[in-house]
Amino acid sequence: MSVQVEEQGKDAGIKGAQTLMRALDILDEVIGGPVKAVELARKLDLSKTTTHRLAQALKSRDYLAATRDGYSLGPKLLQLGAMALEQTDFVQVARPLMESLSDRTGFCVFVGKREGDWSRHLERVTGRQRLRVSTSPGDRRPIVETGLGKALLLDEDLATLERIYRHVKGDAIEAPKMAAWLEEMQGHISRGVVLHASDLGDGVRSIAAPVRDAMGRICIALSIAGAALYLSDDVMVSLSEEVQRTAAEISAGCGYRPITR
Numbered sequence: 001m002s003v004q005v006e007e008q009g010k011d012a013g014i015k016g017a018q019t020l021m022r023a024l025d026i027l028d029e030v031i032g033g034p035v036k037a038v039e040l041a042r043k044l045d046l047s048k049t050t051t052h053r054l055a056q057a058l059k060s061r062d063y064l065a066a067t068r069d070g071y072s073l074g075p076k077l078l079q080l081g082a083m084a085l086e087q088t089d090f091v092q093v094a095r096p097l098m099e100s101l102s103d104r105t106g107f108c109v110f111v112g113k114r115e116g117d118w119s120r121h122l123e124r125v126t127g128r129q130r131l132r133v134s135t136s137p138g139d140r141r142p143i144v145e146t147g148l149g150k151a152l153l154l155d156e157d158l159a160t161l162e163r164i165y166r167h168v169k170g171d172a173i174e175a176p177k178m179a180a181w182l183e184e185m186q187g188h189i190s191r192g193v194v195l196h197a198s199d200l201g202d203g204v205r206s207i208a209a210p211v212r213d214a215m216g217r218i219c220i221a222l223s224i225a226g227a228a229l230y231l232s233d234d235v236m237v238s239l240s241e242e243v244q245r246t247a248a249e250i251s252a253g254c255g256y257r258p259i260t261r
Contacts, residue, residue: 022046023054027063027077031257036070081214081255090211090220091123093253098125098222101246105239107224107231108133111211111250112148114218115140117164119149122220133204133225142168144181147196147206151221154189154210161185193240197228205231207240209247214255222247 025044029035035043041051055071058064062076091111098109106128112121120140135141143149144165153161165181166173188194194208208223224243225231 019054022050023058026051026054026058026071027073030064030071030073034067034069034072040071090213090250090254094211094220094222094250095123095125097246097250097253098123101125101222101224101242102127105224105242107226107239108135110135110148110223110225111220112152112223113220114143114149114152117143117167119143119146119152119221121148127224127226129226129230133206133227135225144168145198145200146223147194147208147225148221148223150185150188150194150196151208151210151223152218153185154192154194155218158182158186191240193244194223195236195240203228205236207231207236207243209244211247211254212251212256214257216256219254220250222250 022044026040029040029043037051037055038048040046040055041048044051046054055064059066059071059074062074064071065074090113094111098111102109102125108127108129109125110121111123112119114120118140119142121135121137124135124137141149143152145168153164156164161182162178165178192209194206196206196208198204198206204225205228206223206225208221210218211220211222213219222243224239
């Protein structure tokens, strides 16, 4: 008798887990926007009855909302998402991946955040090069003057970029110089990564990429930096994918999931 009861308990546990996973599959499907019940059933290979039962259960707990276009994320998930975002320590998420990137490349690795038209470096992992970048955590720079700062701007439109550049450099900036900078930024935007050579005469070069939070917004940026002696054009191109990949891994740790529909 006890063996039979134990087996029944196992079966119930398995069925419960399957139900939970199916409910989570439904939530995954509606992340990108409302989806009708019929479409959910087709995508998840579920019966219409099962789909309706699970969706209604999720709706009753506010994890789903019913709209004219189908089921969408409910207020409970929006509340949980906001709480998770507020509690996320981006530097803590980034630190182990920064160390790994520095170990692989030998370069100093930084993360920083945007403060209006400025960027502030938050964390640094020192590389192995003899000539090292002197920037330290807490340092603040005009956002248009560093690779990390430019990466924080990759979601901005051209009008906003022009305003920021004029604010930093002065309204009397010559038109050709402005056009050249905007063209440079368009190149960074199209690549999704910044290849930066400092124009301040310090011989610093950097590769930077944005890190996104669970809402898809740029929350911090990641960069590797070093002397031009080490970061030649070829080296910058060869390392750009690695920097982007690490930034994507940090983004995933911050809750970001690219939406593909």
